[in-house]
Amino acid sequence: xxxxxxxxxxxxxxxxxxxxxxxxxxxxxxxxxxxxxxxxxxxxxxxxxxxxxxxxxxxxxxxxxxxxxxxxxxxxxxxxxxxxxxxxxxxxxxxxxxxxxxxxxxxxxxxxxxxxxxxxxxxxxxxxxxxxxxxxxxxxxxxxxxxxxxxxxxxxxxxxxxxxxxxxxxxxxxxxxxxxxxxxxxxxxxxxxxxxxxxxxxxxxxxxxxxxxxxxxxxxxxxxxxxxxxxxxxxxxxxxxxxxxxxxxxxxxxxxxxxxxxxxxxxxxxxxxxxxxxxxxxxxxxxxxxxxxxxxxxxxxxxxxxxxxxxxxxxxxxxxxxxxxxxxxxxxxxxxxxxxxxxxxxxxxxxxxxxxxxxxxxxxxxxxxxxxxxxxxxxxxxxxxxxxxxxxxxxxxxxxxxxxxxxxxxxxxxxxxxxxxxxxxxxxxxxxxxxxxxxxxxxxxxxxxxxxxxxxxxxxxxxxxxxxxxxxxxxxxxxxxxxxxxxxxxxxxxxxxxxxxxxxxxxxxxxxxxxxxxxxxxxxxxxxxxxxxxxxxxxxxxxxxxxxxxxxxxxxxxxxxxxxxxxxxxxxxxxxxxxxxxxxxxxxxxxxxxxxxxxxxxxxxxxxxxxxxxxxxxxxxxxxxxxxxxxxxxxxxxxxxxxxxxxxxxxxxxxxxxxxxxxxxxxxxxxxxxxxxxxxxxxxxxxxxxxxxxxxxxxxxxxxxxxxxxxxxxxxxxxxxxxxxxx
Numbered sequence: 001x002x003x004x005x006x007x008x009x010x011x012x013x014x015x016x017x018x019x020x021x022x023x024x025x026x027x028x029x030x031x032x033x034x035x036x037x038x039x040x041x042x043x044x045x046x047x048x049x050x051x052x053x054x055x056x057x058x059x060x061x062x063x064x065x066x067x068x069x070x071x072x073x074x075x076x077x078x079x080x081x082x083x084x085x086x087x088x089x090x091x092x093x094x095x096x097x098x099x100x101x102x103x104x105x106x107x108x109x110x111x112x113x114x115x116x117x118x119x120x121x122x123x124x125x126x127x128x129x130x131x132x133x134x135x136x137x138x139x140x141x142x143x144x145x146x147x148x149x150x151x152x153x154x155x156x157x158x159x160x161x162x163x164x165x166x167x168x169x170x171x172x173x174x175x176x177x178x179x180x181x182x183x184x185x186x187x188x189x190x191x192x193x194x195x196x197x198x199x200x201x202x203x204x205x206x207x208x209x210x211x212x213x214x215x216x217x218x219x220x221x222x223x224x225x226x227x228x229x230x231x232x233x234x235x236x237x238x239x240x241x242x243x244x245x246x247x248x249x250x251x252x253x254x255x256x257x258x259x260x261x262x263x264x265x266x267x268x269x270x271x272x273x274x275x276x277x278x279x280x281x282x283x284x285x286x287x288x289x290x291x292x293x294x295x296x297x298x299x300x301x302x303x304x305x306x307x308x309x310x311x312x313x314x315x316x317x318x319x320x321x322x323x324x325x326x327x328x329x330x331x332x333x334x335x336x337x338x339x340x341x342x343x344x345x346x347x348x349x350x351x352x353x354x355x356x357x358x359x360x361x362x363x364x365x366x367x368x369x370x371x372x373x374x375x376x377x378x379x380x381x382x383x384x385x386x387x388x389x390x391x392x393x394x395x396x397x398x399x400x401x402x403x404x405x406x407x408x409x410x411x412x413x414x415x416x417x418x419x420x421x422x423x424x425x426x427x428x429x430x431x432x433x434x435x436x437x438x439x440x441x442x443x444x445x446x447x448x449x450x451x452x453x454x455x456x457x458x459x460x461x462x463x464x465x466x467x468x469x470x471x472x473x474x475x476x477x478x479x480x481x482x483x484x485x486x487x488x489x490x491x492x493x494x495x496x497x498x499x500x501x502x503x504x505x506x507x508x509x510x511x512x513x514x515x516x517x518x519x520x521x522x523x524x525x526x527x528x529x530x531x532x533x534x535x536x537x538x539x540x541x542x543x544x545x546x547x548x549x550x551x552x553x554x555x556x557x558x559x560x561x562x563x564x565x566x567x568x569x570x571x572x573x574x575x576x577x578x579x580x581x582x583x584x585x586x587x588x589x590x591x592x593x594x595x596x597x598x599x600x601x602x603x604x605x606x607x608x609x610x611x612x613x614x615x616x617x618x619x620x621x622x623x624x625x626x627x628x629x630x631x632x633x634x635x636x637x638x639x640x641x642x643x644x645x646x647x648x649x650x651x652x653x654x655x656x657x658x659x660x661x662x663x664x665x666x667x668x669x670x671x672x673x674x675x676x677x678x679x680x681x682x683x684x685x686x687x688x689x690x691x692x693x694x695x696x697x698x699x700x701x702x703x704x705x706x707x708x709x710x711x712x713x714x715x716x717x718x719x720x721x722x723x724x725x726x727x
Contacts, residue, residue: 027089028054028067030112035092036521037528037576038069041624048578049528053468067092108210108356108387108400108430117441117463118203119473119517119534121145121572125197125225127582130620130629132237132660132678132719134245134266136189136197136222142616142631144572144586145204145534149609151186153690153707154316155334155370156283159186162218163204163536164566164592164610169217169481171207174306175224177344177360178211181381181408184362187340189220191289191310193247193264195233195721198225205536206477206513209443209459212406212426216479216511217538224306227251227258227295232724239680239717241282242270249291256298262291271319274713275686277694281711283316303347310340318697327369332697338366349389356402359384371698377412390432401429422482423450439463443477452508455480469521476514481544500556507559511540527577534571540564545594545607549642562598566610567591580627584618606639609708611651625664629678632657640706643692651708657682660717671724677716684714 028035034054040047042065050056050069067090068074075090113122121143128139137158141148147161159167172179172188179188200222207215234248249262266287271280287310294305315321317333325331346358361382368375387402406424430443445457459477466472517534543564547556568590575583590612593604613636620629634655642649660678667673687709693701 024057025087026050026056026065026067027087028056028069028092029089030092035069036523038067038092039576039580040578041066041068048526049523049576051523051528108402109389109398109432114471114521115439117439117461117473117475119205119475119515121202121204123200123202125194125199126622127584127618128197128200129194130618130660131631131658132676132680132717133194134243136192136194136200139194140189140200140202140220142618142633143202144614144616145570145588146202147611147614147635150707150711152316152334153704153711154279154283155314155336155368156316157186160189160220161609162202162220163538163568163570163588164590164607165217165538166609168214169479171211171215171219173211173219173221174342174344174360175304175346176221177346177358177385178214178383179342179344179360179362179381180212180214180383180406181362181364181379181410183340183364183366183377183379183410184214184381187310187338187364188342188362189222191264191287191308192222193235193249193262193289193291195235195247195249195723196224196260196262196291196293197222199223204534205475205515206459206479206511206538208457208479209445209477210428210430212404212424212445212447212457213480213482216481216509216513224293227260227293228725229253229255229258230724231260233722235719235721237717237719240715241268241272241712243268256296258295260291260293260295262293264289264291272712273319275688275690275711277689277691278318278320279691279694280316280319281686281713283314285312285314287312287314297350300350301347302350303345305345306343308340308342310338310342312336312338314338327372327374329372329698332371332702334368334370336366336368338364338368340364353389355386355388357384357386375413377410379408379410381409382407387428396434398432399429400432401427403427420451424448424482437465439465449482452482455508471517471519471521473517473519474514475517476512479511479513479538481509500551500554501558506544506557507542509540509542509544509559511538511543511564513538523575527575529573529575532572532574533569535567535569537565537567540566543594560594560596562594562596563600564594564607565592565600565604566607579621580623581621582618583620585616587613587615589613608639608641611638611708612636626662627664628659628661630657630659635709638708640708641703643703643706647689647692652688654685654687654709655683656685656710669724671722674721674723676719676721678719679714679716681710681712681714685710686713687711 028038028050036050036054038050040056048056064076066074066076069092075092077090113120131139131142133139137148137160140146140160145163148158149161151157160170162170172184203219205218207219229251231251237245244267247264249260251258251260253259266285269284272282274281290309292307296303314336315333318331321331321333325333326335342362344360348356364379366377383406385402385404388400390398390400392398404426409421411419424447426445426447428445430441432441441461443459447455457478457480462474464472515534515536519530519532521530523529542559545558545560547558550556568588570588572586590610592607592610595604615634617632621627636653638651640649640651658680659682660676662674662676664672664674690707690711692703
């Protein structure tokens with residue numbers, strides 16, 4: 001009698017358990033298209049990621065599910081509700097406060113990353129923070145095709161190189177607004193607190209048709225995080241070389257009118273000389289950057305304003321240098337005092353239809369001494385853009401257009417003719433369309449600088465998507481660069497090299513660029529990823545070249561008589577998986593050469609500081625209470641300026657690695673404390689003989705222009721962060 005009853009009870013319990021554990025498919029969208037690669041968290045722990053179709057199947061039972069994806073607000077739902085049919089649809093809201101200039105990137109209208117014909121790499125703020133770098137430039141150094149270059153081995157001036165092209169070929173944007181001017185390539189990315197960055201969008205390829213002169217090699221668009229009332233953040237980092245860095249920010253106001261104030265500072269005064277050459281391995285500095293942001297939204301429009309004030313004192317040189325030695329022949333040192341301020345603003349229609357107005361400005365003042373050489377520079381820039389979201393005469397066919405005006409005033413005390421006062425009006429437009437598996441954005445820019453003739457810059461961007469998992473993109477266009485001779489980034493003022501201009505001055509530089517990219521999306525319900533292959537090339541005429549070798553102890557700025565050819569191939573693999581792990585690997589093969597004969601058939605002269613190959617690796621895991629990260633790169637041989645017969649003019653390859661582990665604690669009030677410990681430059685890789693002729697730094701044999709690798713050796717660091725989310 002009891003057996004049938006027990007059997008019935010057992011079957012009932014099994015049925016209830018099976019019902020509770022019935023699989024449910026989460027379908028994550030942004031109300032229009034699927035969102036692949038979204039991380040799925042259950043009760044505070046990562047359990048998986050959506051596949052290429054934005055779906056994730058789970059049978060974990062009831063609980064609180066949180067969906068997080070780059071560029072969207074996180075969403076929490078009850079996992080036991082909404083799945084009666086076996087499918088639970090979750091809609092995400094984009095967080096990017098678009099101003100239209102380059103959000104997701106390069107078009108005059110915001111475009112989803114996967115749908116854009118323009119090949120764009122998007123780096124999340126969390127992946128940049130995982131490097132635990134001093135500034136954004138150092139974080140970007142571990143991205144395929146992006147490399148930090150140091151222009152001065154004593155003072156430490158740096159810039160970002162895209163696909164082997166110097167910093168002057170890269171344009172920096174803040175929320176889609178260009179930061180123009182010769183000094184922006186060296187300083188615009190310094191001092192942006194990483195805690196304020198939502199993502200960084202990188203175009204490696206021609207963008208002059210949209211943004212003008214400085215966008216020959218590509219664009220770096222820093223997208224700041226959207227503001228939410230009550231958000232707060234603080235960070236303190238200490239390292240084994242005595243560097244102290246602290247930053248903090250807070251958001252206040254009503255949701256329709258929010259303010260954020262941020263502060264970032266670095267104090268580093270220890271004179272490290274591990275290579276024993278008597279000179280500092282890394283420049284000492286005191287830096288303070290203040291940031292003020294405002295975000296306002298009405299029924300029809302949205303507005304954003306950002307202002308930054310950047311102050312820095314920097315020193316590099318003989319470890320015995322004192323302030324009284326500045327500008328004298330007593331002890332060699334390079335001292336730089338600079339003050340820089342930047343402003344960006346924009347107003348765009350809330351629903352994306354209508355006129356967008358945006359602009360920016362910068363003031364830069366620099367007082368420097370390089371040994372006995374005095375270098376004082378000052379620059380004012382201001383620019384304004386106005387463009388329309390477009391007009392359509394048929395479904396999928398759009399024409400957009402706009403105009404811009406730039407004013408650039410620059411003056412310094414170098415012997416080169418670098419002063420300028422230029423007005424640059426421009427008209428630009430683009431035609432965007434789609435037909436079946438094809439989509440395109442073609443653009444044209446007409447620019448008439450006050451000191452040059454009319455410049456015409458077209459571009460073609462085509463995408464073919466024969467399958468939802470495959471994308472093929474071709475981006476091509478004309479690049480051009482106005483002459484803007486800012487010599488500090490070429491280490492010309494250390495007292496040993498004279499700055500010379502070719503007879504007759506410099507002509508504007510012109511180039512034709514092309515990128516071909518193939519992307520494959522892949523994954524399962526436990527992980528998602530992409531594989532990307534790219535071939536790129538740039539052919540220059542009248543290339544402006546800093547010639548270190550034609551004359552000893554001088555840099556001759558001249559237009560090459562023949563052709564310049566920069567080309568290469570690169571590949572990327574990105575993966576995100578369950579249990580919070582991430583992995584990325586990339587490699588680049590590069591050749592950058594000058595062909596003075598005008599023919600590409602002969603042997604070219606290699607361009608300095610363009611490595612023949614690089615690789616990058618990122619591995620990490622982020623759980624609710626702990627995590628770890630590893631970032632590494634290898635850099636191949638590259639040409640360096642000739643010194644004398646006893647030193648080769650080709651660098652040595654090197655490898656660089658950073659590792660860290662972290663532990664997090666969430667308090668009862670909802671704030672998160674994270675303690676991170678790690679080691680930077682684990683392999684202790686440092687360049688041998690970065691400075692030459694240090695026994696007589698005031699003589700003609702002193703040379704600080706051959707820096708190609710790390711100068712600081714291994715060092716431990718400890719970092720504490722605190723974050724409070726207001727919602």
